[in-house]
Amino acid sequence: MIAAAVKKMIRFLFVGALSFFPLVVVLLVVNFLKNIGLSAYFRLNTLTDSTGATVLLMLGVLSALILLGWTIERYGRSVLLSAIDRMFEKIPAVNTIYSVSRKISNMLTGKDDSGKKEVVLVEYPKDGVWVPAYVLNRHNGICVLFVPTSPNPTSGYTVLVKDELTVPVSLTLEEASSFIISMGADFVKRDEVTDKIHGAGVTPRS
Template identity: 60%
Template sequence: MSTKIRFLLRYIFVGALSLFPLILVIVVVNYLKNLGISAYLSLHDYTDSFELTLALMIGVIGVFAVLGFSIEKYGRSIFVSMIDSTFEKIPAIRSVYSVSKKLAAMLSGGEDGTKKEVVLVEYPKEGLWVPAYLLNRHENICVLFIPTSPNPTSGYTVLVDEALIKKTTLSLQEASSFIISMGADFSQKEDVSALIQTHRTSAQEL
């Protein structure tokens, strides 16, 4: 009987995992739906008009699209620059706004027209390689953000010598996909494996 129960639990677990992508999509869609409904109800409380509320929501979406287009095409937006200038003059929220802006730039793939590098670093100990985002550097010291799996927005900020990192050709999106999928989506596996193998060979020769 115990053997049958173990097999039954295993089948349930495997079945649940097979539907995990579908469940994740449903959760995300449901979250976006609830967010949209909440935004609509909040606006409707002020306007008390279906047509006006719908027009405002379409207008907000249009503003987002225009901002995204201007930033992607020209690298900046006059409207966003005005907001930046305003908040940077307010001491109480200047630091929080500045940090939030840098995080948003990192997650979008670049800041000031440049893209963040994805590197490999041995962490938390020698022999264990993890992908990390190169955020800043001073001389030979690099500031890395090491994301955790499956949530790439949480992690650790570390300072390491540049000689201890390995540069990769992974994009921010590819690295994030690797982390979110817990390694199931392993883009450019050959290049990454070659980097680690080269490092191992060099260490053995030393």
């Protein structure tokens, strides 16, 4: 009797704690941004030795970033970023790192010049375990996939698999990323995804 009551209390405690999880995530993000802002403020204040000048500089940086984002959203490119791209392309070794980082950034923000990125399902890391993956390249029947990890979709694994071992789905990059970040809680198009997995499980594949 007592053991059952203790188990219920632990379950209620667990459910109650989980109900605060979204709030905790928001507070952590806000605290992270606050720490970055305060760190930048104190560093600038040390250099300028003026509170007014520091605040104006930070407002200027924020305004520049907002303007940059607006320019990219409206025109699809930025003269400033194009100039930076050309500059880094001329620096050996650094150009490779910058180019790869730029492609990943474009993919995650939906600004990839190669078009809309395809999302597929693939059995990874073993048969019977399905994960969403982003198609990066295709050549001669082979797919280059990026398999993101939860809850951070910017980290993961790059794998090469045969094209016939992937299952295409209509998930967008944003929907797949939301699924990964929420650790499966935001399960959009669940009927389509589960039907595809069941179908792949009974369909012979060469």
